[in-house]
Amino acid sequence: MKKNVWTKSLLLSSTLLLAACAGSDGTGNDSQAETGGSNSEAGTEEVKTLTFFSADLQTDDPFSNPVAQEITKRTGVKLEISHPVGGDEQAIPLMIASGDYPDMIFGKGDLNKLIDAGAVIPLDEMIKEKGDNLKAMYGDQLDRLRNSLDDPQIYHVGTGGVTNRYLTTSGTLQIALDVLKDQGYPEIKTLEDYENAIKTYVEKNPQIDGQDTIGLSLLGSDWRWLITVGNPAGFAAGMQDDGQWHVDEETGETVYKFMLPEFKEYFQWLNHMNDIGLLDPESFTQTYDTYIAKLSSGRVLGTADQDWDVLSAVAVLKQEGKDNRLWAPLPVTLGEEYISQSTRDYGFTGTTGISISSTSEDQEEAFEFLDWFATEEAQILVNWGVEGENYTIEEGLRVQTEEDRQNAQTNPDYSAQTGIGNYIYPFPQWGNGAVDSNGQSISRSTKEDIMINYTEAEKEALEAYGVDLWVETFPETESLGIPKHGRAYEYVLPSNSDVAITQQKADDYTTQKITEAILADPADFDGIWEEMISELEAMGIKDAEAEMTELTEKRLELWGN
Numbered sequence: 001m002k003k004n005v006w007t008k009s010l011l012l013s014s015t016l017l018l019a020a021c022a023g024s025d026g027t028g029n030d031s032q033a034e035t036g037g038s039n040s041e042a043g044t045e046e047v048k049t050l051t052f053f054s055a056d057l058q059t060d061d062p063f064s065n066p067v068a069q070e071i072t073k074r075t076g077v078k079l080e081i082s083h084p085v086g087g088d089e090q091a092i093p094l095m096i097a098s099g100d101y102p103d104m105i106f107g108k109g110d111l112n113k114l115i116d117a118g119a120v121i122p123l124d125e126m127i128k129e130k131g132d133n134l135k136a137m138y139g140d141q142l143d144r145l146r147n148s149l150d151d152p153q154i155y156h157v158g159t160g161g162v163t164n165r166y167l168t169t170s171g172t173l174q175i176a177l178d179v180l181k182d183q184g185y186p187e188i189k190t191l192e193d194y195e196n197a198i199k200t201y202v203e204k205n206p207q208i209d210g211q212d213t214i215g216l217s218l219l220g221s222d223w224r225w226l227i228t229v230g231n232p233a234g235f236a237a238g239m240q241d242d243g244q245w246h247v248d249e250e251t252g253e254t255v256y257k258f259m260l261p262e263f264k265e266y267f268q269w270l271n272h273m274n275d276i277g278l279l280d281p282e283s284f285t286q287t288y289d290t291y292i293a294k295l296s297s298g299r300v301l302g303t304a305d306q307d308w309d310v311l312s313a314v315a316v317l318k319q320e321g322k323d324n325r326l327w328a329p330l331p332v333t334l335g336e337e338y339i340s341q342s343t344r345d346y347g348f349t350g351t352t353g354i355s356i357s358s359t360s361e362d363q364e365e366a367f368e369f370l371d372w373f374a375t376e377e378a379q380i381l382v383n384w385g386v387e388g389e390n391y392t393i394e395e396g397l398r399v400q401t402e403e404d405r406q407n408a409q410t411n412p413d414y415s416a417q418t419g420i421g422n423y424i425y426p427f428p429q430w431g432n433g434a435v436d437s438n439g440q441s442i443s444r445s446t447k448e449d450i451m452i453n454y455t456e457a458e459k460e461a462l463e464a465y466g467v468d469l470w471v472e473t474f475p476e477t478e479s480l481g482i483p484k485h486g487r488a489y490e491y492v493l494p495s496n497s498d499v500a501i502t503q504q505k506a507d508d509y510t511t512q513k514i515t516e517a518i519l520a521d522p523a524d525f526d527g528i529w530e531e532m533i534s535e536l537e538a539m540g541i542k543d544a545e546a547e548m549t550e551l552t553e554k555r556l557e558l559w560g561n
Contacts, residue, residue: 159426
């Protein structure tokens with residue numbers, strides 16, 4: 001493949017506008033020996049540039065941070081990274097139309113489109129002949145990378161960790177630590193408990209630092225509607241994250257989740273919160289920057305977000321010494337008969353990952369590069385950073401430097417500047433539950449690491465609840481079981497499937513209609529909801545559910561369940 005042709009064709013497309021952006025020796029020391037990479041002596045040879053498109057990347061990455069530079073030093077490979085601009089969903093279809101592809105593609109849900117177009121190659125033979133690191137990493141889970149019963153080849157590697165543990169969670173909703181302290185650290189198990197805690201605090205503290213106190217703020221004006229509005233409804237109903245679907249684990253029946261009565265109950269509660277003035281009136285109009293600015297001010301008592309989405313606000317609050325304004329994750333549900341699934345282990349799902357294009361002139365190098373990511377050396381580098389800069393070796397173990405720890409806690413741009421964490425997903429990864437050859441955690445998310453990063457306000461709250469970690473206030477992972485189907489949102493749909501089209505129509509419609517229902521007069525809520533259900537049925541949601549149920553059954557068969 002001529003890379004300049006691929007680059008020009010994408011840049012010339014007005015709708016795509018893709019922008020170039022974005023080991024251990026047993027003692028805890030990184031080693032360049034036995035890397036399995038494309039060029040372990042890269043420092044003395046020419047650097048190979050491989051083009052890589054990531055469907056999930058949102059910001060530019062010039063691959064110039066310290067971790068990226070170290071990857072190039074150890075493998076001889078530099079990535080030229082591109083991504084969709086502005087949430088564009090036509091990037092892959094436009095690639096297919098042009099016939100020009102980067103060397104490696106993370107196509108996510110469009111993988112089968114790429115397969116049917118002959119755009120990506122099967123990796124089975126390369127894994128068999130030269131994928132020792134990948135085989136060692138995946139072990140008996142390798143079959144979970146296979147595409148389907150009809151086409152059981154492997155076209156991708158990466159995204160999911162193989163061995164995982166759950167020591168952190170965002171829960172269903174989050175609440176400011178000062179609210180908990182003010183009320184004597186109460187147990188908050190239900191939406192009613194949550195509402196009462198926020199209401200009581202707002203009545204006592206109508207303003208914080210001279211600004212009006214905000215009870216609950218959401219971000220429903222962009223794709224984060226799914227994260228802050230849609231998903232928490234399922235969490236409150238004791239359901240795992242299956243995206244826009246819900247799978248009955250006894251029967252395999254898969255339904256569009258907004259058809260379920262539990263979701264109506266949650267959104268009716270949000271309608272009530274809006275009616276009594278506890279829901280931020282700008283929740284469905286504000287930009288992300290405005291939302292983060294509000295959170296950073298310390299006047300927002302409640303959120304329904306994921307921790308990765310609010311890291312910059314958390315960093316600002318810590319910088320300004322407002323650790324009492326940080327938020328605690330809560331396992332709140334519609335009622336005590338529901339069990340939070342926030343700490344559930346999904347197992348290794350393996351459904352999507354990075355593929356190698358059929359037009360690449362550097363397929364061997366691309367595969368060796370991906371195989372290198374499965375080495376201990378690579379996993380230490382992408383998780384811990386560079387020895388001497390981000391960590392030191394003490395008594396044979398890696399220890400994060402205090403300077404790096406403080407930087408990680410208070411710098412909103414820490415990952416982008418250091419590269420730590422930037423190249424874990426969607427590349428092959430051991431998982432945060434894995435240990436290296438020295439018995440040390442491959443990731444920096446051990447219980448001890450988490451505890452040492454807690455602020456004084458967090459430690460005070462945790463002590464009051466008699467636990468060391470927030471996850472210890474949630475159901476134990478072992479009690480929740482492992483779903484046999486993985487996660488429905490990771491199904492790679494057949495390219496001739498109507499599900500994707502129907503779901504997109506349904507998602508666009510429910511986003512608008514549920515927002516309308518939340519902001520409506522409570523007397524009008526039921527009518528709006530019934531209208532929504534009728535329209536979903538009219539657009540063929542039942543047919544989509546039947547097809548998704550069939551896909552669930554095939555997934556169970558493919559995975560030997």
